[in-house]
Amino acid sequence: MSDEILDEITASEYKYGFTSDIESDKVPPGLNEDVIRLISSKKNEPEWMLEWRLDAFRTWSEMIEPDWPNVTYNKPNFQAISYYSAPKQTKTLDSLEEVDPELLKTFEKLGISIDEQKRLTGVAMDVVVDSVSVATSFKETLAEKGIIFCSMSEAIQEHPELVRKHLGTVVPKRDNFYAALNSAVFTDGSFCYIPKGVHCPMELSTYFRINEAGTGQFERTLLVADKGSYVSYLEGCTAPSRDENQLHAAVVELVAMEGAEIKYSTVQNWFPGDAEGKGGVFNFVTKRGICERNSKISWTQVETGSAVTWKYPSCILKGDNSVGEFYSVAVTNKFQQADTGTKMIHLGKNTKSTIISKGISAGKSHNSYRGLVRVGPRAENARNFSQCDSLLMGNQCGAHTFPYIEAQNPSAQIEHEATTSKIGEDQIFYCNQRGIGTEEAIALIVNGYCKEVLNQLPMEFAVEAQKLLEVSLEGSVG
Amino acid sequence: MIRINDLQARVEEKEILSGINLEINPGEVHAIMGPNGSGKSTLSSVIAGREDYEVTGGTIDFEGEDLLNLDPEERAHKGIFLSFQYPVEIPGVTVSNFIKTAINESRKGRGEEPMEAREMLAKMREKTALLEMDKSYLSRSLNEGFSGGEKKRNEIFQMAMLEPKLAILDETDSGLDIDALRIVANGVNKLRSEDNAVLVITHYQRLLDYIEPDFVHVLYNGKIVKSGDKNLALELEAKGYDWIKEENV
Numbered sequence: 001m002s003d004e005i006l007d008e009i010t011a012s013e014y015k016y017g018f019t020s021d022i023e024s025d026k027v028p029p030g031l032n033e034d035v036i037r038l039i040s041s042k043k044n045e046p047e048w049m050l051e052w053r054l055d056a057f058r059t060w061s062e063m064i065e066p067d068w069p070n071v072t073y074n075k076p077n078f079q080a081i082s083y084y085s086a087p088k089q090t091k092t093l094d095s096l097e098e099v100d101p102e103l104l105k106t107f108e109k110l111g112i113s114i115d116e117q118k119r120l121t122g123v124a125m126d127v128v129v130d131s132v133s134v135a136t137s138f139k140e141t142l143a144e145k146g147i148i149f150c151s152m153s154e155a156i157q158e159h160p161e162l163v164r165k166h167l168g169t170v171v172p173k174r175d176n177f178y179a180a181l182n183s184a185v186f187t188d189g190s191f192c193y194i195p196k197g198v199h200c201p202m203e204l205s206t207y208f209r210i211n212e213a214g215t216g217q218f219e220r221t222l223l224v225a226d227k228g229s230y231v232s233y234l235e236g237c238t239a240p241s242r243d244e245n246q247l248h249a250a251v252v253e254l255v256a257m258e259g260a261e262i263k264y265s266t267v268q269n270w271f272p273g274d275a276e277g278k279g280g281v282f283n284f285v286t287k288r289g290i291c292e293r294n295s296k297i298s299w300t301q302v303e304t305g306s307a308v309t310w311k312y313p314s315c316i317l318k319g320d321n322s323v324g325e326f327y328s329v330a331v332t333n334k335f336q337q338a339d340t341g342t343k344m345i346h347l348g349k350n351t352k353s354t355i356i357s358k359g360i361s362a363g364k365s366h367n368s369y370r371g372l373v374r375v376g377p378r379a380e381n382a383r384n385f386s387q388c389d390s391l392l393m394g395n396q397c398g399a400h401t402f403p404y405i406e407a408q409n410p411s412a413q414i415e416h417e418a419t420t421s422k423i424g425e426d427q428i429f430y431c432n433q434r435g436i437g438t439e440e441a442i443a444l445i446v447n448g449y450c451k452e453v454l455n456q457l458p459m460e461f462a463v464e465a466q467k468l469l470e471v472s473l474e475g476s477v478g
Numbered sequence: 479m480i481r482i483n484d485l486q487a488r489v490e491e492k493e494i495l496s497g498i499n500l501e502i503n504p505g506e507v508h509a510i511m512g513p514n515g516s517g518k519s520t521l522s523s524v525i526a527g528r529e530d531y532e533v534t535g536g537t538i539d540f541e542g543e544d545l546l547n548l549d550p551e552e553r554a555h556k557g558i559f560l561s562f563q564y565p566v567e568i569p570g571v572t573v574s575n576f577i578k579t580a581i582n583e584s585r586k587g588r589g590e591e592p593m594e595a596r597e598m599l600a601k602m603r604e605k606t607a608l609l610e611m612d613k614s615y616l617s618r619s620l621n622e623g624f625s626g627g628e629k630k631r632n633e634i635f636q637m638a639m640l641e642p643k644l645a646i647l648d649e650t651d652s653g654l655d656i657d658a659l660r661i662v663a664n665g666v667n668k669l670r671s672e673d674n675a676v677l678v679i680t681h682y683q684r685l686l687d688y689i690e691p692d693f694v695h696v697l698y699n700g701k702i703v704k705s706g707d708k709n710l711a712l713e714l715e716a717k718g719y720d721w722i723k724e725e726n727v
Contacts, residue, residue: 425530430566433526434576434636435554435584444579448570448619 027084033057036184039084043153043187046160056173056183063177069339070368070400073308076247076282083185083218141201148193149204152220155191162193166224170253170290170316178249178310179286186220186251194229194260203458205234219250225260225295232263234461246271247282248306254289254297258319261296262289265457266313267465269472270305277335277364280307287311288343291351293319299342300327300456302465304472307336312370314343317351317379324353327453329465331472332365332397341371341402346382346412355386358450361397362473368400375412383413390420391449393442393473443470479504479675480525480545480644485536486700487524494520496700497536502644502675509678509686511711512697513719518679519563521697522648526560527553540644554580555587557643557674561633561650567621573632574602574616577639584640605638609665626653634665641669646677651685663688683715698722 027038036057040050065075142149148159155163173183194200225231248270256262264287273280283306289297299313315324326342344353353373361367367390375382390399405414423445431441446469447454454462485498494517502508512518524531525538527550538545545553568576582592593601606613609631621629630650637645647666651659666676666689678689686694686708694711696704698719703726704710714722 424566426566427568429528429550430562430568431580432550433554433560433562434580434640435551435587436580437549437551437583440579440583444571444576445568448568451570 027082029082030079031057031081031083031185035083039185039187042084043156045156048160048164049156052168052173053184056180057185059174060177060180060184063174063180065177069310070366070370070402071308071310071337071339073282073337078181081247084187145198145201146195147198147200148191150191152186152189152191152222155222159191159193162224163191163222166222166253166255167220168253170255170288171251171286176286178284179251182218182220182249182251182286186218189220189222189250191221192223192231192233194225194231196226197228198226199229200231203232203234203461205236217246217248217250219248219252221250221252222255223253223262223264224255225257225262227257228259229257230261232265232458234265234267234458236267236269236461236464246280248284250285250287252285252287252313254287256289256291256295256297256322258292259294260292261298263298264289264300264313265461266299266301266303267457267461267468268301268303268305269468271307272305272332272334272336272472273307275334277307280336281305282307283309283311285309285311287313288316289314289324290316291319291322291324291348293348294321295319296323296325298323298325298327298456300453302329302450302453302457302468303338303340304331304468306338309336309338309340311338311340312342312372314345315353316345316347317353317382318347319351320348321350322348323351325456326353326355326357327456328357329360329450329453329469330358330367330369331360331469332362332367333472334363334365336363336365338366339368339370341369343372344374344384346373346375346379346384349378349380349382351379351382353382353384355384355388356452357386357388358453359388359390359399360393360446360449360473361390361399362393364396366398366400368402370402370404372404372406373414374404374406375409375414377408379409379412381411381413382409384415386414386416388416388418389449390418391446392420392422442473446470446473479541481537481539482525483537483539485521485524485538486534487520487531488534489520489531493534494531494700495524498697498700498702500695500702502677504643504675505670505672506693507670507676507678507689507691509680509691509694509708509711510697510702511680511683511694511714513723514681516697517700518681518697519648520700522560522646522677522679525553525646526550526558551583552587554640554642555584559637559640559642559645561630561637561645561647563649563652565621565624565629565633567619567624569619569622571620572617573620573635576620577602577636580636581639601639605635608638608668609635610661611635627655627658630654630662631658631665634662638665638669642674644675644677645669646679647689648679649681650678651680651682659685660688683711686711696722698726 033054036053040053171179173180192204223233254262270281291297297315313326317324324344330338330340332338342355355371357369359367359369369388373384388401392399399420401418403416407414427445428438428441447466454465457465480502482498482500485495487495510518520531524533533546540556578598585592602616611631650662691708694706694708695702703722
């Protein structure tokens, strides 16, 4: 019985496989200093930015792609990728009416109505399609509080001092192969600054979307929360289906100054590849935050997409009494591979971290948790609690856990719990007997299993995340 | 309501039911008793549609419909409820969320609209009170960390919420202390009506002190070997099952 159910569930097709027909301004494939100069000049960037990129490119040229993650894939040919693609729109837009109607249609297909989002949820969105932001809303409300929320390109033009001060301070150019590549070629992303003592009155949200065949997407996000401020940031993504692999190598940097709090939530649903494991997005992302005294950074992620994922949202707990949290649901199905987890680096005294990781593997996929908890010699009374659970569906998938613990201070308290379970036929039959069909039963059980993480998401996002879990794990009904 | 005719079933290669005949009419309470391994739980699982059991012969007719052709959830939509001997745990899913899903999925299966939130809430209050359950039950994870008695009470709570036509109580008395037994039995009795029926499956007679059966059947080696009224249960209690076994060697 279980085999049939699983076949059905794992046969679920990616719902968002379509391409929208928008004219693009695209640079020919290949990467060298000239391409970087071209990107920089197309974006009308200041000299320091170009130099920064070139320095990153030179560093990257000498690096080699890491092979320690527990994933196998054909390495991308970096000379076959086009590094810049922007919808042909040059002037800045003030309202949705000015947006390319084709683009709006795309959002419609995804079920994202910006108008509705605006009206009903009070979410300001900075929509990123193929690397260039085309619509920004609620800017005025935010501006009243002194909050800056704009595309990275705009920030480089309008707030160069802030960008220059913080860019690369959390994830340095030479941090790793993909971070270096991103630093050299990033085309856009989001920038956010919350002034001292300001509580951001709404959830800030960005929808990312890869749209152009063969273009890698190199997003750069920088979020700075000044002393005593608070912000909740939502990042959600979908991508159209493709035969060739698409590379996504984003960098996200968070700066939480003294007493600040940042909540960063992600729902990721990029094309995972088809039923044969063909195609799909390579998601090699570096996300990291730094916490000053008494501050807090909380990462929440629901990851259901991408063919290969390599991602460790991390916290450097530099200041005393700072807090880092990581809540994650990672779903792999069919031939997907994920090597994901977090790093909690305790440097300050009385620092605290919590890791709740829920992996779900189905089909022939492999799901690995890799986490590092490091307590530095000066970090008196550091505390960590980690819980890593794996849920297996069927008997052709794999779940792996690689926890690393390095404690250099004898007062550290580190707890690690791990479980592995399977959705039992007993559970499914019990639900069936109560009138709940098998697909709904699996959705119910999976949502229950992920509850601790889903509870961390803002309400409207949690609903979307639940839907995503269902879509990723169920066969299309009827 | 339900007519079971010459039902045969096996699990893997082993035959467990070898020709069961049983008819239950609306308003009736039937009890099936028998020693361990006689096929009692298999019978309840086959009626509910568990796929581990292969039906090799016979028919089950439920209100004019061939039950064996239906999926377990479709049988539930038609009004068949099984109180499990060993209810499963579903971590992170609250009792209220679970029962809400069950009710609305059943309604959907019957082509009805979902129950309104207010009505649902009122009904939950009423039924928790009926089973003398604390309201905090509703927000606990389904059966997780429940005591044996709490699990059984939760089964009857779900039965009260779903209002089935035929309720099968599989060893509902096992693991219950005398107070819980009284509460559970009281709950079942209050739900009895002219239109529904109850099939009580039990090893011991004591539950039948509280839920009085109209008919008692003795199951042995996959067959109903004796039927009678409630006095048969008392006789079994006094004499044990050995005389049944001797009669049926």
